[in-house]
Amino acid sequence: MPMIQLSNIERYYTTGLQKTWVLRQINLNINAGEFVTIMGPSGAGKSTLLNIIGMLDQPNNGEFLFLDEPVFQMKERHRNELHKQYMGFVFQAYHLIDDLTVYENIETPLLYRKIKKNERQSIIAELLDRFNMVAKKDLFPSQLSGGQQQIVGVARAIAAKPKLLLADEPTGNLHSTQGEVIMDLFKQLHAEGMTIIQVTHSEKYATYGSRIIFLEDGFVRNDERIGS
Amino acid sequence: MFKNYLSVALRSFMRNKVFTLINIAGLAIGISASLVIFLIVQHEFSYEDFLKNKDRMYRVVTTLHFPDQEINNGGVPGPLHTAVEESVPGIEKSTAFWMNYQMDVNITDGNNKSETFKKQKDILYADEGFFQMIPYTWLTGDPGDALNAPNQVVLSESRARVYFPYQDITRAVGRTITYDDSIQAVVTGIVADLNEVSGFKFSEFISMATYLDDWKKYHDGDEWGSVNSTSQFFIQLEPGVDPERINEQLAELRKQHSKEDDVPTEYTLQPVSDIHFNAKFDSMSSPHGHKPTLYGLLVVAAFLLLLGCINFINLTTAQSSQRAKEIGVRKTLGSSVGQMRLQFLSETFILATLAAIISLSISPLILRIFSGFIPEGLQFNLRQHPMILVFVAGLILVVGLLAGFYPAMVLSRLKAVLAIKNTSTEMNRNRGAWVRKGLIISQFVIAQFFIIATLIVGKQIRYSLNKDMGFNREAIINFSAPFNFYNPDNKQFVLNDRLQGIPGIRNLSLAGSPPASKGTMSTTMEYVEDGKNMETTVEVKYADTSYFNLFGIRLLAGRNLQPSDTLKEYVINAFYCHFLGYDDPHDIIGKTIKRGDKNIPIVGVVNDINTKSVARAIGPLAFTSLRKYHTNFHIKLLPQGDASGSWNKTIDAIRAAYRDIYPEEEFNYSFFDDDIAAFYKKEQDIAQLLNWSAGLTIFISCLGLLGLVLFITTQRVKEIGVRKVLGASIGQLVVLLSSDLMKLVLIAFLIAAPIAWLVMNEWLANYAYRTDIGIWLFVLSGLLMFVIALITLSTQTIRSALVNPADSLRSE
Structure with missing residues (x-):
């Protein structure tokens, strides 16, 4: 059973009388444990696809089964639960909460999942340790470099142990050494069994994954598995 | 979770110090004013609440029907109370007493040393029924027989301490007091001062029998045709007795005792709870309360609170785009819409609580503003009025919901996917803009109304004081x-x-x-x-x-x-x-x-x-x-x-x-x-209240205006830079930045002016001789508001217009 089944997904915006197509006839199956990279030129619909998979956006047509459950037919509450239970997000612009410290940023998703305090503490301690951020745990995002912020972003995304990690150009704002650190992290996570879907412009970072989906003008032009 | 909200809230307050200050100042002023007004109103409406059988207690009052005039008197003719007690059934208890304006009191001690206390007030001649109806606490003496013989007197503790030096004040029992050099009475009891909100607060109670003969002689005390407002008569009906029935029996009594050429006279029951507010009949030991004034105060409190809340709503929703990222991120991290609402509401509550703490500390100052309306004996004292804290908690709740609900709805509805788009700073700019406009207009309608009202009341007072009254008054x-x-x-x-x-x-x-x-x-x-x-x-x-x-x-x-x-x-x-x-x-x-x-x-x-x-x-x-x-x-x-x-x-x-x-x-x-x-004390009080109300509403509204213009100018920094490069002058930029908000002030004036005209005409109709409301007065008040708003805006718009475009257009 694939984790994600998309059939005939279509997304468009209406401006005035004109329809602008973003996604067209997308049919995709993604299995648990895959590390998928979505590539394509600007405006190809990469982020929109990622947001639809992440249940942040809805298509105009088509069906989306997540673990065999039809996502868009379920109640919002239920969808929120699924989203909360299975997904973690990493953004290009990191999107840490400015008014929270490193520690508190990582803690936030755990709070929304009502995890007990001592358990939270041990999870965060472990993550800080793993990512070498222990000394920076009380700093605010503005006091960190971009690379460090993104590390916190990844730590926060995986804190609640999601099954699926969605990353929208996670290295887009980073220079190459910082980017590699992040990608190495992803590779590790994938090796540990996490399903990852990333959007990137970088050919090099695409090779970290197990499958590359190429979008153009909203269509899937190419879908290939790569050996690693 | 709450700690997480709390730290975000406090840190974002710290980061946006100006906005936080504006919000807190506005809310604190509203809360303080409400607090003080709450104290006043609660005090005024609690008269005689301490009487357990208040709903069955009545005062008998007299109305004389002259040919072209009705004269109301809070008293009754001397013989009425005995007649009622003898012949009207259904009365459980009653008391009659006569109030004295003032008496000279003389105390002579064992060594024949005498001391005189001139012009003592709050002295009654009371019958033995008085303490049966009014629950004073007895420190010593027997309520059963302390007033049932001539030449007895019961003192309140504080009054006894004025007259007698004893540490143990109960030792004053047995001492003799001489009133007005002619009446002697022996102290038979001491009661604790009545520490209630009541018109029954008196200090000396001389037994009625002491004065009965003189009363008849000097005050027509046995005449049915003579009414003295000092002669009070209270009854407590048996449960279930209809006061209308007693009124009928009083009419019957009147018929029996009236003479042919007497002015038609009516005795009626006045509920005890009516005494404090009904100015038709005299009050007792406390001055009358004035309900319309209290309602006016409540309106002022509501307006001030509302204005503070409006500022909060406007500033919060205007800044929503700055919070958008956080909202989006939190949603992707698993927050539900409900949790977002909760977060923003709790932020409002934190702010409201801060404002409440500040207002508790500035309330003594506000108390002074309302000094003309503060009933005697009312103090701002948390120990004395623990109710204050309950009320403040209630206010925080109301303000929190009123101010926080709409922003929480707007903010929590933001779509995560829009909010976290990498280039999303310009989004949501116009979200809720018309609501904000409406709210600003209503703020300035209120402020403008108060300005007009202040000017008109002031004009009427000047007119009243300067009107030729037909005689000289100088020197x-x-x-x-x-x-x-x-x-x-x-x-x-x-x-x-x-x-x-x-x-x-x-x-x-x-x-x-x-x-x-x-x-x-x-x-x-x-x-x-x-x-x-x-x-x-x-x-x-x-x-x-x-x-x-x-x-x-x-x-x-x-x-x-x-x-x-x-x-x-x-x-x-x-x-x-x-x-x-x-x-x-x-x-x-x-x-x-x-x-x-x-x-x-x-x-x-x-x-x-x-x-x-x-x-x-x-x-x-x-x-x-x-x-x-x-x-x-x-x-x-x-x-x-x-x-x-x-x-x-x-x-x-x-x-x-x-x-x-x-x-x-x-x-x-x-x-x-x-x-x-x-004569115009009441008008002066109203004028004072209006002055302050106008001042505070203008202040709060302008704070809000300042916050918004601050926000708008930051948001339009790039636009200003571009326009400047394209050749716009400073003046043109200031006009550009101010005109949107000034239009709202103008609309507010157009709405407020006719309302103020109607209301103030109504008020002026109370005066037989009144000033006219000239057009110039409206023009003046509108100009005043306009200028104040313009100055407020200019502090910010001019600064923004002066910014060097090279700085604002520098790309990051």
């Missing part, structure tokens, strides 16, 4: 000689002679009350001519020969009054002359007015004068001379600075003369123009 002082009704000593004439010799006095009159005064003496006069009988209520004033001259009242026809010890002749005012049908005052001279069986001639007609505040219309008035009742001195002083020296010197000389004649008395004088100004 005139008044004082009265002590007067003993039972035993006139005629010493005032001696003083009058002494005063004649003092330089610095231009003119001197020994007469009755001044042309305009608080008290009124009225009587029914009958004018008979050609079989036509015209009966009307006429105000009467006592005057001597120099009275008209001193006050500049002009004789239109006839001659001045001649000194007289008996009722000999009248000088009437032009109004009465016209009322009786004479257009030419000369024609009425020599005609007579029927008083009892005598015909009193009209010897002169003077111009009309206002004998009261200008709220009252001029009515019929008659002057006469009745020398034994002339105890008021009116003295016109020579202008300061000439040979006679200063007014102070003259007044010192008058005081010396007064103290010579009345060594025991204090000399109290007042300037006549001050007395007239005091």
